[in-house]
Amino acid sequence: MKTRDRILTCSLEQFAEQGVGQVSTNHIADCLDISPGNLYHHFRNKQSILRELYLWFVADFMRFLRADEHQAVVSSEFWRSLELCFQLVQRYCFIFRDANFVILKYPELEADFREVVKQTDWASRNFCNQLASNGIIVAEEEDLQRLATNLHFITSQWGGYGAMRAACLPAAAGRRQTNDPNNLRLGYAQALSLFKPYISARDRDELLAILADYP
Amino acid sequence: MKTRDRILTCSLEQFAEQGVGQVSTNHIADCLDISPGNLYHHFRNKQSILRELYLWFVADFMRFLRADEHQAVVSSEFWRSLELCFQLVQRYCFIFRDANFVILKYPELEADFREVVKQTDWASRNFCNQLASNGIIVAEEEDLQRLATNLHFITSQWGGYGAMRAACLPAAAGRRQTNDPNNLRLGYAQALSLFKPYISARDRDELLAILADYP
Numbered sequence: 001m002k003t004r005d006r007i008l009t010c011s012l013e014q015f016a017e018q019g020v021g022q023v024s025t026n027h028i029a030d031c032l033d034i035s036p037g038n039l040y041h042h043f044r045n046k047q048s049i050l051r052e053l054y055l056w057f058v059a060d061f062m063r064f065l066r067a068d069e070h071q072a073v074v075s076s077e078f079w080r081s082l083e084l085c086f087q088l089v090q091r092y093c094f095i096f097r098d099a100n101f102v103i104l105k106y107p108e109l110e111a112d113f114r115e116v117v118k119q120t121d122w123a124s125r126n127f128c129n130q131l132a133s134n135g136i137i138v139a140e141e142e143d144l145q146r147l148a149t150n151l152h153f154i155t156s157q158w159g160g161y162g163a164m165r166a167a168c169l170p171a172a173a174g175r176r177q178t179n180d181p182n183n184l185r186l187g188y189a190q191a192l193s194l195f196k197p198y199i200s201a202r203d204r205d206e207l208l209a210i211l212a213d214y215p
Numbered sequence: 216m217k218t219r220d221r222i223l224t225c226s227l228e229q230f231a232e233q234g235v236g237q238v239s240t241n242h243i244a245d246c247l248d249i250s251p252g253n254l255y256h257h258f259r260n261k262q263s264i265l266r267e268l269y270l271w272f273v274a275d276f277m278r279f280l281r282a283d284e285h286q287a288v289v290s291s292e293f294w295r296s297l298e299l300c301f302q303l304v305q306r307y308c309f310i311f312r313d314a315n316f317v318i319l320k321y322p323e324l325e326a327d328f329r330e331v332v333k334q335t336d337w338a339s340r341n342f343c344n345q346l347a348s349n350g351i352i353v354a355e356e357e358d359l360q361r362l363a364t365n366l367h368f369i370t371s372q373w374g375g376y377g378a379m380r381a382a383c384l385p386a387a388a389g390r391r392q393t394n395d396p397n398n399l400r401l402g403y404a405q406a407l408s409l410f411k412p413y414i415s416a417r418d419r420d421e422l423l424a425i426l427a428d429y430p
Contacts, residue, residue, distance in 0.1 A: 019315060096379065100234060101316065103382050114383045142426075146408040153405070154365075156379065157372040164311065164371065167318050168329045190368070193361040197412030211357075 004042045006032055008056065011049045015094035020050070021101050047106040054112040057092045058119055064088060065123055075136045075203040079192065079210055082127070086155065086188045089120070093159035117156075124152035137198040150194050158187035182215065189214035219257045221247055223271065226264045230309040235265070236316050262321040269327040272307045273334055279303060280338055290351045290418040294407065294425055297342070301370065301403045304335070308374030332371075339367035352413040365409050373402035397430065404429035 001009070010031050014023045025046050029039045043049045064085065089096070095116055103110055128148040131137045139147065162183035192211055199207050216224070225246050229238045240261050244254045258264050279300065304311070310331055318325050343363040346352045354362065377398035407426055414422050 019319065021316065022319065097315070099379050099382065100312070100375070101236070104234065104237065110382065117379060117383045143408070143411070146405060149401075150365075150369075150405055150408070153373070153376050154368070157376050158368070160315070160375055161368050161372050164314050164332060167314065167325065168332045186364075190361060190365055193358070193365070196358070 003032075003034065003038065007039060007042055008049065008052055012053055012056075012092065015050075015053070015098070016091065019101075020046075020094050020098040021105075025049070047109055050102065050106065050109055051112050053092070054095065054109070054116055057088075057095060058115055060088060061085075061119060061123065065126075073134060075131075075134075075206055078127070078131055078134075078136060079207070082191060083188055085123070086158075086184060086191065089155050090159060090184050090187075096156040097160045097163060120156060121152050124148045124155065127151065131195065135200055136203050137195055138200055139198040143198065147194055147198070151191060154187065154191045154194070158183075158190070162187065186215050218247075218249065218253065222254060222257055223264065223267055227268055227271075227307065230265075230268070230313070231306065234316075235261075235309050235313040236320075240264070262324055265317065265321065265324055266327050268307070269310065269324070269331055272303075272310060273330055275303060276300075276334060276338070280341075288349060290349075290421055293342070293346055293349075293351060294422070297406060298403055300338070301373075301399060301406065304370055305374060305399050305402075311371040312375045312378060335371060336367050339363045339370060342366065346410065350415055351418050352410055353415055354413040358413065362409055362413070366406060369402065369406045369409070373398075373405070377402065401430050 007028060011023070011028050014028060014031065025039055025043070026036055028049075029036045032039075043052075095113070099113060103113060125145075125148040128137075128144050128151060132139060132144055137147075162180060166180060166183070189211060192207065192214070196207060196211070222243060226238070226243050229243060229246065240254055240258070241251055243264075244251045247254075258267075310328070314328060318328060340360075340363040343352075343359050343366060347354060347359055352362075377395060380398070381395060404426060407422065407429070411422060411426070
C-alpha cells in the first residue's frame with residue numbers, strides 16, 4: 001500500500017477508536033513507524049487528512065448506494081443493505097461523533113462536513129421511499145418523513161450513544177472501546193425496529209426472523 | 216441570587232450554548248463581571264462547576280419524575296410530561312453532547328456522569344412501562360424494550376443531532392445556535408412519533424392532534 005493510503009487508513013482507525021481530538025499527526029506517524037517529516041510530505045496538517053477521509057466516506061457511501069439502487073427489490077436485500085450501511089458509517093463514526101469539535105476547530109472543513117450530512121440525509125429519505133414504493137412498508141407520507149428523520153438520526157448518532165454507554169461500563173468490561181461490535185449490532189436492530197410497525201403482512205415474518213437474531 | 220448560584224446558572228447557559236471545551240472559568244467570571252479570584256473562592260476549577268451542574272440535573276430530573284409519578288394517568292399528562300422532560304434535558308444538553316470530551320478530560324467526573332445515564336435510562340424504561348400499564352400503548356415486551364432504548368437514545372442524543380444540523384445551515388440562518396427551540400420541538404415530535412404505531416384506539420386522536428401542531 002502507498003504511504004499516502006497507509007496514513008489515511010491508520011488515521012481512520014485511530015480517529016474512530018480514540019476521537020479526533022486525541023490523535024495528533026505525530027501519533028499517526030508513530031503508529032506507522034514513519035518520520036513526521038514523511039507524513040508532512042503527504043499531508044500538510046491534520047485537517048488535510050480529515051478532509052480526505054470525508055471524501056473517502058462520501059465516495060464509499062455513494063458507491064454503496066449506487067450498487068444498491070440497481071439491486072434492492074425484495075425486503076431481505078433492503079435489510080442487508082441497511083446493515084452494510086450501518087457498518088460503513090460505524091467505520092467512519094468519528095465524522096459524526098466528533099463533528100462539533102472538528103467544525104469549531106477547523107472551520108475550513110465545514111463545507112465537506114455539510115456534504116456528508118446532505119448525502120446521508122438524502123440516502124435515509126431515499127431508503128424509506130424505496131421501501132414504501134416496493135410495498136415493503138405501508139406508511140402515510142407524514143410517517144414516512146418521520147421514519148426517514150429517525151433513520152438519519154440513528155445512523156449518524158448511534159456511535160455517540162454507544163460511546164456514552166461504553167463510558168458508563170466498568171473499565172474491565174471494555175469501556176472506551178467506542179466501536180464495539182455489539183453496540184453496532186444493537187444500533188442496527190434499533191434501526192430495523194423503526195420499520196416493524198409499518199411492515200407489510202407479506203414481509204413481516206422475514207423482518208421478525210432477522211430481529212430475533214439481534215440483541 | 217447568591218454568587219455561587221449565579222456562577223452555576225451562567226455556566227449552565229454558556230456550556231449549553233458554546234460547548235464545555237469552549238468555555239473557561241475566566242470566560243464565566245467575565246460574563247458575570249466578577250474577578251477570577253472571586254470565582255475560585257466558590258469553585259476550585261471547571262470540573263467542580265461541572266460536577267455541581269450534574270448534581271443539579273439529577274436533582275431536577277428526579278424531582279420532576281417524582282411529581283410525575285403521582286399524577287400521570289391519562290395520555291395527555293404523559294405527553295406533557297415528556298415535553299417538559301425534553302425541555303429539561305435540552306437546558307442541560309451539554310451533559311450528553313459533550314460527554315466524550317468531558318470524560319476524557321476530567322476522568323474524575325465519570326461516576327457523576329454514570330449516575331446521569333443511569334437515571335435517564337431508568338426514567339425512559341419507566342415511562343414506557345407506565346404508558347403500557349395505563350393502557351395508553353399496546354406493545355409486546357420486546358417492542359417495549361426497543362421503544363425505551365429509542366426514547367433514551369433520542370432524549371440524550373437529539374441535542375447533538377440538532378447541533379450537527381445547525382452546523383450545516385448557512386451562517387445567516389443562525390447556525391451554532393445549538394439550543395434552537397425549533398430543533399427541540401422537532402425532537403419532541405420525533406419522540407412522540409415513536410409511540411404512534413403502538414397507541415391504543417382510545418388515545419389515538421389525542422396523539423394525532425398533538426403531533427399535528429409540531430414541525
